[in-house]
Amino acid sequence: MIELKNITKTFLHKKGNFTALKDVSLFVPKGKIFGIIGASGAGKSTLIRTINLLEPPTAGTVTIDGVEITSLSSSALAKERRHIGMIFQHFNLLSSRTVFDNVALPLELEGWSKAAIKERVLELLKLVSLEDKTDHYPANLSGGQKQRVAIARTLANSPKVLLCDEATSALDPATTNSILALLKDINERLNITILLITHEMKVIKKICDEVAVISEGKIIEQGLVGEVFSNPTHPLTREFILEYV
Ligand SMILES: Nc1ncnc2c1ncn2[C@@H]1O[C@H](COP(=O)(O)OP(=O)(O)OP(=O)(O)O)[C@@H](O)[C@H]1O
8 A cells, every 4th residue: 555665865965965764665555554663863754754755755666555656747746645644743733723624624625615514524523522622723622632633634535544743742641542542443444544653662562553663764673563572673673662561
């Protein structure tokens, strides 16, 4: 479903270039939850941003559901991007819009009718258990509620893939668990493939089917979560597991 082949990303600067991703290859099967774990500065954010080409790779290809998006024109890419949802650590909601209007935004941009928007937004808010907050503004919501709004908004376009950029890192442990449970529920109910990045092994253990460990821009280990936990081959993977247990 998501295939990265030989992705390299070099940031070009006058003071010197920096290669943040080095020959990264990954395959995320349809309907699975795939986690990428790494320490600060390992290249996680850069990697997840290359998947929807927010950060175009310097070399390598990205293929989503059979479409190699790295070779598309900008108009074709804009169309494909609608199938790729993304949520962020700091939610990225519009503070001047209510919960309802935040979720409605992608549908307004697609030219949906008012009646169809209302039906869809209420359905999405029910899915994330926020039916009672439609008229609230983001400033009056908890962190977990804000992330639920962001999830509902990104699901509005019925994406095939959901990218989660440290989606629970700003949340307390109980709220983290409820958001992870929601992501698992969405994955199972809507069959959406999820790729997430995190610095916490408990996130991987809780919902991921497969995991890759990234260090200094390279994937140093990957496999099924159960197998990597029972038989880690790289010292850094062992460190992450020890922090978890
Ligand atoms: N625009 C940029 N120009 C130059 N270097 C960059 C740029 N963006 C990221 N980097 C560098 O690339 C490396 C990887 O950064 P990245 O943000 O992907 O790491 P990360 O694993 O997500 O870290 P964190 O968990 O702290 O967010 C870092 O050394 C960072 O300084």
